[in-house]
Amino acid sequence: MSVAKHIIEVRNFTKKYGNFTAVKNISFTVDEGSIFAFLGPNGAGKSTTINTLCTIFDKTDGELIIDGKDVSSQKASVRSAIGVVFQDSTLDKKMTIEENLKMHCVFYKVPRNEVEERIRFVLTLVDLLDVRRKTVAALSGGMKRRVEIARGLIHYPKVLFLDEPTTGLDPQTRARVWEYVIKLQREKNITIFLTTHYMDEAEICSKVAVIDHGKIIAHDTPFNLKKHHTKDRAYVTTSNPLLLEKLLDERNIKHTLKEKYHRIDVENKADLLHILSECKGDISDIEIRKGTLNDVFLEITGREIREGSAS
């Protein structure tokens, strides 16, 4: 693999709100052109980090660099390299959808002859083209979110920050938005930095940083995270549990009986296949489940990622 440039570098970043430390001395890098996800429960410090990287929160300590520019001292250059969809609404509610998008084009110097076409495109993406003359204040919560996302996708920044972009979207829109975001990354080499607590979204990212209580507790590819922190499990239903248990115990494989099936940790697939073939006449059902990123979080913290209230 070639060594990609680090488009984002964060070193020893700390952010305090008064006496409360929301982000504690975190460091990480993001490769140019990759999709990077912050995965963590509410209150973990994801938005705090994004807002600081976007130049609108002041850091308490540390160093944050985007595209070689310091986020605190070279704000203007950082701003021209990024695009953001914030978690909270930043729409101009008194204006129409179209006026909101046009204003964004002015802010980001979208060439005049492309404005119309791009607005049309992003509004089609989030299925709002027909209502583009409506005032934002009159829209439903879900529609507002879609306007917000459409606006964020109008221009082509070097780094696109998406803070829980798809939370609250219907499945079809979510799928369409994702498809387009991946297209932007592939075709325009835009680096995507997102936060999410949807496992399936984190799953398709190049790298994931698992964050909890203001600290990064794991940072790797989804594949490696699962490899190191989870086990595949087989769920086997058999009419002869005694034979299965005996064979498993002989090879020291961990297992538990759950109602009708046995849950078996898969350390070595060949071993398991061997055992299963020996009692194949008794087995009525087999399912093998891969570890998920949720299991990763569970393994490291002892908690489910989506516990606790939404914010």
Add this chain to the structure above:
Amino acid sequence: MRVIYALGIRNLKVFVRNRTALIFNLLFPFFFIFVFGEIFRNDFIENPVSFMLAGIIIATVFESSLRVSSNTIDDMTSGFMKEVLVSPISRLSIAIGQFVSSAVVATAQGIIIFVIGFFIGLRITSPLTIIYAISAMVFVGIVFAGFGLFIATKAKNIQTFQAVSLAITMPLTFLSGAYIPFAMLPDVLKWVGYFNPMTYAVALFRAITLEKTHLPTSELINEELAFKIGGVMIGPMEALGILLAFGIVFLLLSTLAFIRVDFSRMNRIKDDSIEI
């Protein structure tokens, strides 16, 4: 330029779309014509109606531009200012965009009273006066919109802004000669008035409306169109300079406030953003 224009138009739309505020803003000046009309019927003023109207027009421009500046606070609390400030546009053009629109609204109001003035006795002889008067309104509007914008960037919520602007507007207008002639004020308040930039806006605008800018400064003192403070004469040109300096200071201060803004210090707003 594209940014200033777009922001300016946007702010004007916000103003026009808010019907209640629009109607209130248009009716407001009539109230003052009604209340203060009598005060100026005294003998040291040559043309009391024009004199009074000029004061009311410029005070309205002042108040209006200050009030319209408070829209910036709505933009802060609604989150829209985040979208503006995270973008790469220059902080100076953000500030200019905000207060050019305030000045336009303020001038529009000033012009309305000016027109009504002709029906109740305002007299001018040269059409040039109209151009000068409108330019002066725009200028004063911009200067005090800068002031209003600065308060808005500091106030953080609309209640604070209203309290602060009331605490500032009242003394500034009443100690400016716009509604109450200086001659009627006790000495102490006169001195306060001399430090009030509004005083010079009023004097300048009156000198223009009464078509007396060409007269020597010493002849303007009687009608409070110029002042002699200590040994220093302050005529129309000096007034212009004072206002210009005042405007530039607040333009820079509000630009600085936009440069320095740290949203993590803002009150967090829980609104309809997203429901999970």
